Amino acid sequence: MKILRGTHHRRLLIVPLLFFFLSDFADAQSPYDSVARRIAATALTQNYTIGLLKELCAVGPRLSGSPQAAKAVAWAEKTMKRFGFDNVRLEPVTVPHWVRGPKEEAVAVPSRMRKIIPLSVTALGGSIATPKKGITAGVVEVRSFEELHALGDAAKGRIVFFNRPMDRGQMSTFSAYGGAVDQRGSGAVEAAKVGAVAALVRSMTTTIDDQPHTGGMRYAEGVTKVPAAAVSTLDADALSALLKTDPKARVRLVLSCETMPDIPSFNVVGEIRGSEKPDEVVVIGGHLDSWDKGDGAHDDAGGCSQSIEALRLLKELGLTPKRTIRAVMFMNEENGLRGGTAYAAMDRPGEKHIAAIESDEGAFAPRGFGVGDSTAHAKLKAWEPVFAFMNADRIVLGGGGADIGPLARKGVPPIGLNVESHRYFDYHHSHNDTVDKVNERELALGAAAMAVLAYIISQEGL
């Protein structure tokens, strides 16, 4: 793309410029059109959001219970006070405290060669450790739990290697994730049920890279706990290739992770009090904690910085909402959901939550909102045209966010910010999730979209 010049090029260029000009100043189709444009232009021009994100990421990865998570709490409180939010406070929540420990490694040991092949692995969150010397066992590769259970005794005493890839043909990477993540969440349980000694899971990413992507796993009552680790997609492909020619190859896995006693932490809350119905509350939030990889930039420093920025934008522009808009930085989304649960469980006399908006799908260009309540969806869909100028006007049925799930179970309509999802799983839960992967404009525009929606709901109710 170069400079356009000459008569013809000038004419071609004028058409889109004129289009933008006209659409900027056309008669407002709703009272919120000009408000939305002011919010977006301010977000893009002042460009605060990326600064907030960098501040939060500078504390490091923020796994629940870690010193960095505590620093993130302090940062959020200080930042909300700095911007003059109302009623800034910490709400206590007790969180799990799982630590990765100093050692995690794996190698493939071919049966007929001396050479060992290092595998890029990482413990799944919540996993127990292996014995100190590790677990060395044969490997059985499967693509599904059905395939595993059909094996009978074949997995007994072995390591189960769950290697079903995310389906790259899906348009939504979240759909692809939903179609593969059972292996990570339940692989260890299903492996233990057939007598296996550990689970090795192909990383949840749509790309082929050398980074293991961690994430939550769980054990089940009455089922033996076995260690579980993610392996990079590159090494998953290598291991799979090895097993085809050498089915007797073994893997040695060493993990030193540990679950410590629960530990006190906090949700961080601040708000702009509503001028007419202050007891009706619109929550807008993200989660402060992250996995202990990269900076947790997209997951979910993005959502936190956007939620704070959304309130700051309203204050900056003098837009006092009729109902209270409350920013909530949730703790412990990744491995316990204790923050979201505690927030919803807390007794708040006289208060009524009318909506909860979360940004937790990565800080990419906003495309619209997913509304997990059909009545609310029908009402909000009428406001789609307000978001058209920022290309974020797809208000679809279905969505929300993990942290606002407990509110949703109490009847509060959950709303998730939907974004261009193609890049998300390149970074998700891995060392790749760093500040440099966030574009400042896309991040800021997400903040603007959230501010506009929260403001409309605060004025119109839901």
Add this chain to the structure above:
Amino acid sequence: MKILRGTHHRRLLIVPLLFFFLSDFADAQSPYDSVARRIAATALTQNYTIGLLKELCAVGPRLSGSPQAAKAVAWAEKTMKRFGFDNVRLEPVTVPHWVRGPKEEAVAVPSRMRKIIPLSVTALGGSIATPKKGITAGVVEVRSFEELHALGDAAKGRIVFFNRPMDRGQMSTFSAYGGAVDQRGSGAVEAAKVGAVAALVRSMTTTIDDQPHTGGMRYAEGVTKVPAAAVSTLDADALSALLKTDPKARVRLVLSCETMPDIPSFNVVGEIRGSEKPDEVVVIGGHLDSWDKGDGAHDDAGGCSQSIEALRLLKELGLTPKRTIRAVMFMNEENGLRGGTAYAAMDRPGEKHIAAIESDEGAFAPRGFGVGDSTAHAKLKAWEPVFAFMNADRIVLGGGGADIGPLARKGVPPIGLNVESHRYFDYHHSHNDTVDKVNERELALGAAAMAVLAYIISQEGL
């Protein structure tokens, strides 16, 4: 974002999954719905496009006349033949041959301190060199040509520093570019008109970075040629701050660039012959040349790899078009447009071009198409629903591409692939434009969108 679990979460998750399922298998609304889905799923799953882009970028930056540009021609020809395209050929075009030379540097020299301040600069494409020892002169900072001309003699013998930023508040970064790029294109001419000795231009980017962003500039008949360079936005801000406190500060600028004699090169052309009306042609293309910075990954290895992949996808899926679809890799878009001009000027007896599609706005997620012809726009707009599943259904009036401009002047409707534009000028014409900035899914989806549109036009006419 973590694994969703529990009854409530499962319900929330099912809604979007069901939505995708239903929309995948709903009764087709047009004969092209299922074709479009097959094309997109194949592009994402086979993931050829990123491989093509990496191959092209591996030859290095490809400024017209450079050995790398010649290698790019050879690559394009070989690749089209490898995929079995019809009538693969080189079409000769003579191109300008400007070279940057070994030395480009600048420093600010405060009037009251011994310390000099290095400025990150790069010659603008087409600039003449400075004398070997450089040009050292006082600096006058302006934000517009009007401001410059109002200064009277004040710029005489000095360096004009054009420092009007791109307007970050614009939703389209291309609009912001259009509002600032006159400084780069015409700054040297306007500076020379008032007796200045050089032009220093704030880089065309929406972000603040330490990289100078190059790009084309031009001289005018009868106006003295003075050297012109871009300065990084970071150093533009620093220089501006210095001049506020020290208006007598000087800048020393050294450029060693040179315009060599014109040199032979080629457009590379290959096609799938139409089964019913082979003489009616839909062009689909990008440009092989790039600036001599980074890899030219987004500008425009993306458009080249997408155009080749679009044809490959149709062949892969056995979709033989009724009219000919022709991939054209244009040469010399960046500093001459000789390839686009030569393609349009060539006598092609019996042939009729019915549309030309270009991808040259970066290899980001596709949002739709810009059509630079109102009749064609009205017809194509009817196909918007076909592109909805890939979120690329905004078919707007206004657009095209530089390479297909000469075809447009002959009456061929020009169509540009429109993408999510927020990131583009972070990379554009700088060392930042490298392969790692391209997301393989977004790139592939752009190829799919082009393939679908070209196929529809080939079947339906335009």
